[in-house]
Amino acid sequence: MTSIGTGYDLSNSVYSPDGRNFQVEYAVKAVENGGTAIGIRCKDGVVLALEKLVTSKLQKKDANRRIATVDRNVGIVSAGLLPDGHHLVSRARDEASSWRSTYKAPIPVTSLADRMGAYVQMYTTSSGVRPFGVTAILGGWDAETEVDVDGVVGKGPSTGAGGKTKGAKEGGAYLYMIEPSGAYWGYYGAATGKGRQAAKAELEKLDLDPKKGATISLEEGVKEAARIIYVAHEESKDKEFELEMTWVSAVSGPTKGKHEEVPKALREEAERLAKKSLEGEDEEDDGKMEE
């Protein structure tokens, strides 16, 4: 299945005769070995979840938070080489800060995804660097309420802010996934890492497309995300793992537009239900075998 690069895979930025950059494809292999990361775009927010494989019994529980926040309202979870993930988050934070400096407003999630994609792509064009060994899932909520300009002084004219389309609905949930090639797409449900096949299958079952009338709420999304991570973990059954989940809701929702960790109580409830549903499946399988 894997083509041998035969000489065209020794350097980054080099095209093979059939038009491939092998180093980027090898970077994808690094991602496939990492713990599963998923994102679900719900009607009123986004949920991000991560299967953190425990590499050592000496690790302090709950100490190593891996889902990072960018600005206030965006979260990034990555699968693959952890330090590459950290660097990408650091760049995203710089991009968000520089946008705020210029435009005195938070960066729209779409623009942040665009900048991250462009940054990742840069590392596929020079032989002096290697591509990022992570696929990053970016989830955020653009405020649906009117957000004042940074450092606003006074109320402004009573006729209101100019240049706006009347009745246009602002804001909403956004979910993007950026691959080592720099390509990115917007998703309703995204998965990457070791258990992505199983996770994708589960996500497809969920029916997340609002155009087809399906709308999953944030709370349901949290429970489903936990369940899907547990299902995806079957791929690495032999290792222990920790579930980390974060969410962003609308300004009128539980997180008030901020990207935060899912509260412990809700996460534990979701894990309990996830374990129960897995046991339920096992019992069904056992039942069938007995027959």
Place this chain on the structure above:
Amino acid sequence: MNHLPQAWGRPRDDVYGQYNSAYLPSSHHGPTTHTQSPIVTGTSVIALKYSTGIVIAADNLASYGSLARFTDVHRLKPFNRKAIVGFGGDVSDMQYLTRLLKRLDTQENYADGDVAEVDSDGDEVEGEEKPHMSAKNLHAYLSKVLYKRRTDFNPLWNALLVAGLDEEDKPFLAFADLLGTTYSSPSLATGFGAHLAQPILRRVVPDEKASEKLSREDAVKAVRECMKVLFYRDARSMNEYSIAVVDREGMKLKESEKLEGQSWAFAEGIKGYGTQTV
């Protein structure tokens, strides 16, 4: 205090003569100066420590010299649950500092989120209770920024009060200004407030011990009284103001308070203004 260059120690033109620009590169018609004069300004900010927290107030006026130009300017800027900054002086520099503090808050939030905080019982500390930067930390940061800018001869033309709680949740109140001067006291005021309001506040809280005994209601009453006096006597003030109270439970900020109980009855007795000669 007159902070303009002519008054703070620059050699006087009438004593030493004007700078002779013949000795400078043709593009410079004098020494390189960034030192500005403030353009749109806010007047006094006053604050008081009481037993479990602080009260801080500032009016809602931004003056353009002697013109009372903008009457909806909120000069009290909350930082997080534990701290609030009141700005007097140049409004564009206030905006710059507000944006700087917002960036600082965002970055502090990144660090907080990385480790699950555990309190003394070993239970995880949930969201809101995680340690924030305290008012004391904020004041230290702002003092450094202000002093750095003054040393560069490019000051942020403000006098500000940082009020809130310190790391041990005890009331904290300190001053910082365009020169990098800082000091702390149970009652503080900037601008005209330092002359008109401080004596009143000091009678209420002469020292730390008195501030530890003062109740919240009395503190708010004293501050409101001072805002009224400032409106009577400060020619660049307004009758609408913002007031905030910060204590362990949180922060209450009211931004459109009107002055109450004003007495202008003395005006009846004033003779000799305008066309009146008797």
